[in-house]
Amino acid sequence: MAKLLNNKQELAARFPRTAFISPLLSMDAITYFSFREELERIRQKLLELEDKEKVIVLKEITREEAKKEIQQLFAGGRTLYYSDIVKELRLDLETVVEICNELHESKEIGIDDRVSQVG
Secondary structure (H helix, E strand, O other): OOOOOEEEEEEEHHHHOOOOOOOOOOOHHHHHHHHHHHHHHHHHHHHHHHHHOOOOOOOOOOOOHHHHHHHHHOOOOOOOOOOHHHHHHHOOHHHHHHHHHHHOOOOOOOHHHHHHHOO
């Protein structure tokens, strides 16, 4: 009848030249694989973000030049979001918002009622 060798001493006596190898992973191995899995998840997230987010290099122009470019953009009759203007003209968001507010106050541009209604 076959006997299950279940302790280190029996294994060492039966196989003197064979080192004992535990069937269980050591804590170092578990930690390694855990970190490796987490690192892979982070890498995947970064790749997803890289695909979604693009870097916009902003132009350095005067406020008056920026205002003229924004006016030209709206002259096409399109409905634009601040983000559209930032991307197309490569201007910083704060400047775009300030200039659009000025243009709205002076009635040069309007707010699309369909967009401005929330909920």
